[in-house]
Amino acid sequence: MNKALVNHAQQQLDDINEAGLYKNQRVITSKQGTVVEVDGKELINFCANNYLGLSGRQELIDAAKDNLDNYGYGLSSVRFICGTQSVHKELEAKIAEYLHKEDAITFTSCWDANEAVFTTLLGKEDAILTDALNHASLIDGIRLCKAERHIFKHMDMADLEEQLKATQDKRLRCIVTDGVFSMDGDVAPLKEIRDLADKYDAYVVVDDSHATGFMGETGRGAVEQEGVLDRVDIITTTFGKALGGASGGCIAGSKEVIELFHQKARTTLFTNSVPPVVAGTTLFALNYVDEHPELREQLWKNTNYFRDEMTKNGFTVPESVHPIVPVMIGDGKAASDMADDMLEEGIYVIGFSYPVVPIDTARIRVQISAIHTKEQIDQLLTAFEKLGKKYSII
Numbered sequence: 305m306n307k308a309l310v311n312h313a314q315q316q317l318d319d320i321n322e323a324g325l326y327k328n329q330r331v332i333t334s335k336q337g338t339v340v341e342v343d344g345k346e347l348i349n350f351c352a353n354n355y356l357g358l359s360g361r362q363e364l365i366d367a368a369k370d371n372l373d374n375y376g377y378g379l380s381s382v383r384f385i386c387g388t389q390s391v392h393k394e395l396e397a398k399i400a401e402y403l404h405k406e407d408a409i410t411f412t413s414c415w416d417a418n419e420a421v422f423t424t425l426l427g428k429e430d431a432i433l434t435d436a437l438n439h440a441s442l443i444d445g446i447r448l449c450k451a452e453r454h455i456f457k458h459m460d461m462a463d464l465e466e467q468l469k470a471t472q473d474k475r476l477r478c479i480v481t482d483g484v485f486s487m488d489g490d491v492a493p494l495k496e497i498r499d500l501a502d503k504y505d506a507y508v509v510v511d512d513s514h515a516t517g518f519m520g521e522t523g524r525g526a527v528e529q530e531g532v533l534d535r536v537d538i539i540t541t542t543f544g545k546a547l548g549g550a551s552g553g554c555i556a557g558s559k560e561v562i563e564l565f566h567q568k569a570r571t572t573l574f575t576n577s578v579p580p581v582v583a584g585t586t587l588f589a590l591n592y593v594d595e596h597p598e599l600r601e602q603l604w605k606n607t608n609y610f611r612d613e614m615t616k617n618g619f620t621v622p623e624s625v626h627p628i629v630p631v632m633i634g635d636g637k638a639a640s641d642m643a644d645d646m647l648e649e650g651i652y653v654i655g656f657s658y659p660v661v662p663i664d665t666a667r668i669r670v671q672i673s674a675i676h677t678k679e680q681i682d683q684l685l686t687a688f689e690k691l692g693k694k695y696s697i698i
């Protein structure tokens with residue numbers, strides 16, 4: 305082993321550790337769910353993106369087994385050689401219908417979808433206008449693309465308008481935003497963004513990963529909640545959160561645009577197709593969420609209950625509607641110590657501090673699921689009260 309390389313890695317690890325940014329993985333020995341087993345201890349889990357509780361749901365597991373039997377385990381191929389099965393086409397047709405678009409294409413992750421979404425469509429004649437807090441996968445996707453990059457201040461429509469004015473000489477203008485931002489659970493002003501796009505001849509890409517399946521009247525996402533489901537040009541999203549939580553992602557849009565991804569996108573041309581078991585089970589999940597609106601209703605009931613009680617108890621919880629509920633602590637060390645103490649209370653939550661979030665805005669991020677019981681949420685509330693007092697937060 306090259307000594308210089310090993311030393312280089314060790315130095316970096318030491319730096320990460322000294323900066324207090326070292327990530328220790330907790331190993332779960334059970335299925336994903338509201339209760340998980342860690343080190344032989346049962347913890348109530350409040351940090352999964354398992355919004356509708358589908359990740360460990362028996363109906364999905366059964367559907368996955370059927371799909372394994374019907375389509376096999378793997379395809380050993382990219383899409384255009386011998387990696388497209390009927391299940392991929394059926395899933396893509398379903399996604400298109402679900403998101404009110406003409407067509408859709410699947411990828412092995414939303415990360416791969418976001419890597420494809422800019423380079424395939426844009427070149428140096430074009431401009432991308434991107435929210436300052438967009439997801440890392442969008443940032444990297446933009447880096448791979450030769451289009452001019454313009455970062456607008458987070459959700460700042462005046463700033464976006466200035467940059468639209470400044471890019472009127474470009475061939476195409478692409479505005480891109482997360483539908484919901486994962487650190488604060490805040491929802492992008494998608495209607496205002498769409499209206500500005502219309503005014504300045506731009507197209508709109510929304511990454512709705514934290515909303516597809518449960519936000520809006522029928523669960524179509526933040527795009528539906530904000531009234532622009534039919535008005536955004538392109539939606540990217542993940543199958544790795546509310547829709548069963550395995551992996552995979554997609555892009556939905558007009559049929560010409562989607563066909564161009566099949567022809568040109570490197571993250572489909574040079575990498576395997578979505579495993580059929582995941583494709584088939586995601587298809588099942590999309591139908592399942594439509595047949596079970598009570599899951600969405602329960603998610604919002606649980607979310608509102610937790611938000612209201614925390615506010616009543618004197619905690620600072622930024623105003624929003626999303627099941628991502630950041631409980632503001634302020635000091636980074638307090639947030640991390642408090643998250644550790646929570647484990648003693650039988651609760652699994654994560655503290656986030658600088659540089660993941662701005663300095664002095666350290667928080668414990670709680671994520672509510674439709675399958676949390678009132679008793680579990682009450683246990684969380686009690687733990688927050690106890691530790692909030694211990695750390696002088698309330």
Ligand SMILES: *Cc1c(COP(=O)(O)O)cnc(C)c1O
Pocket residue numbers: 412413414415416439441482486511512513514541542543544551552553
């Ligand atoms: C989680 C997430 C992704 C990544 O999704 P994967 O399918 O796991 O690659 C992309 N964008 C946003 C906004 C996300 O929240």
